[in-house]
Amino acid sequence: MRQGNLSTAGEMNADPDEKIIIDRIYSAVMEQRLAPRTKLSEAALCESFGVGRMRVRRSLLLLASQGIVDLHSNRGAYVACPSAAEADEVFEARMMIEPGLVRAMAENISDEVIKGLRRHLKREDAARKERERSEIIRLSGEFHVELAKGHGNAALTRFVRELVTRTSLIVGLFGVNRESTCPENDHGQIVEAIATGDGNKAAKAVRDHLVHIQNGLDLTSVKNEQPDLARILAG
Amino acid sequence: MRQGNLSTAGEMNADPDEKIIIDRIYSAVMEQRLAPRTKLSEAALCESFGVGRMRVRRSLLLLASQGIVDLHSNRGAYVACPSAAEADEVFEARMMIEPGLVRAMAENISDEVIKGLRRHLKREDAARKERERSEIIRLSGEFHVELAKGHGNAALTRFVRELVTRTSLIVGLFGVNRESTCPENDHGQIVEAIATGDGNKAAKAVRDHLVHIQNGLDLTSVKNEQPDLARILAG
């Protein structure tokens, strides 16, 4: 089913168990199978992964440090629930990073990397044909991480992965239609632009793609942020 | 002496003790008072901060997740020692993020922010006049974080802070002369370009500044990375 080990903890020297826990939660968020505000209780995770409480807590701390999970003191861990402002922030950050990254890739092409990206595109197509919803969603997100990995900068890859994962949460919260989230052939155009070595075109393709995703959101819909009566009635 | 709470854990809901630990280590690295490969033993940190082992371990984990500290299994925590390749990576990432960030700031000026930056410049000047070496180093680094904070994007600010701190380690390892690290008036030029609303000029000033820092390095000098026999004899 899934094969690429997308590990967040990938470059870090974490023990194998924790890598698994983090990866699984990451993937679940990517596939939108873990909705925002879902409680991640220690006991449940210990059970699921057959692991002691210590590992679970460390994993949750790392996930929290990346904005994937919120840690409420004495109340446990919850899947993060980005606000509209945070959503803007994430897209702004992606706009600031990804176009330049792809431009640099186009101006210094590696056949090996191009081949890998094309392979990824094929997997996306296959998933789309088979209508495997969660697989489609995950692969769409991972595409951007693959781009970053292709460039070969570990720090930037880590940043992009974090932003992409948070984007998954955002799309789940603010996406207007469950289906057209998918970018018709945006990804293909990006890869082709890179392959032809046209940096400007590649950068523009990425920008357009991000705008496209952002246009599929309705940030006024407040499925997130439960009423928060305290603040409303504060005056 | 120091006043700005530069906290890494700033936006995160960590408990106060951990914030202090992380901040202090962060600052010490920024000021190059903690050299790469310095051992950070749990016992010593517990003593220093009057805190239990748990807090120390959590703090070290978070620092490790940002590349400031290396965690060797069963052998403890050490201040990270970036390789030449990682140094390149950090500068590449900064080149990819900071110019765009500053351009965006210039194109959407906030008097409040400009005022804050000018205040920071004054503190830098003061430190330089008094020849407070570690203060100069720290403020020079923090300037870039202040830029990011000025833009107001928490995610980008976090990324920049991480990169700036790692830059401190890199300069300490690969810097050629202990003194000329300081950027004569680069920072001032950046602020002025922003203040006049000239995005291109501001972006260029940042790029030049980063190149300037990078030119002060000699990545061939191998003060870092002890022989590493394991890898040499691996074949």
Added chain:
DNA sequence: TTGACATTGATTGTTAACAATTCGTCAATC
């Protein structure tokens, strides 16, 4: 019925003892 209050149960946070690993020292041997 509603509101405040106390009690209970469950969950998280902390501590301290225990286990496992590594590092340094010292002696014995080649």
Added chain:
DNA sequence: GATTGACGAATTGTTAACAATCAATGTCAA
């Protein structure tokens, strides 16, 4: 004299019991 081996001390990793906090339920009085 250098190298190997074993022993002991120190450090890290793990576990399990304990303490503290919070959510929920139920009770009682207005």
